[in-house]
Amino acid sequence: MRVVLSNSSGVPLYQQVKDQIGTAILSGELAEGDALPSVRALARDLRISIITTTRAYAELASEGFISTVPGKGAFVLALDSALLREQLLRQVEEGLLTALDAARRAGLGRQELIDVMDGLMRTEFEHV
Structure with missing residues (x-):
């Protein structure tokens, strides 16, 4: 480490x-x-x-x-699954807040942001 x-x-x-x-x-x-x-x-x-x-x-x-x-x-310590999920959810929320701030500055609307997210998810899951 x-x-x-x-x-x-x-x-x-x-x-x-x-x-x-x-x-x-x-x-x-x-x-x-x-x-x-x-x-x-x-x-x-x-x-x-x-x-x-x-x-x-x-x-x-x-x-x-x-x-x-x-x-x-x-x-x-051993990570219990609830703790792990909570910590990962917190990381996702922090990342999304950063993305929302950037989207706001770029003038993206809700639907545009959803379209971007959908595109990213499709690309990510195609490579998994």
Whole structure:
């Protein structure tokens, strides 16, 4: 797993860490039971504050992605299908909001946007 941070993205560093680890878990790059770097090691590797990595891990734990065991570290939890679906739905919604914003700026109407989506879905499903 590789975490890449950007100071110019406008997204807080803890959120970038959390999002990238969460994405690695959702994609299967990190599997159930995999150990994450310690808070201190991750902070050192990324050259960020221990407080930042602690917050990222705390949020991942509260969302059910990881479990922290005092003295042993943080480990990836099994994803239950409802959690996985909810996280993926959130990603779809974020992507669609971005698309809606671009469509609004381009002056696309509802039907034009639906036509674009239908075309993209047909193309995507033909290649599957």
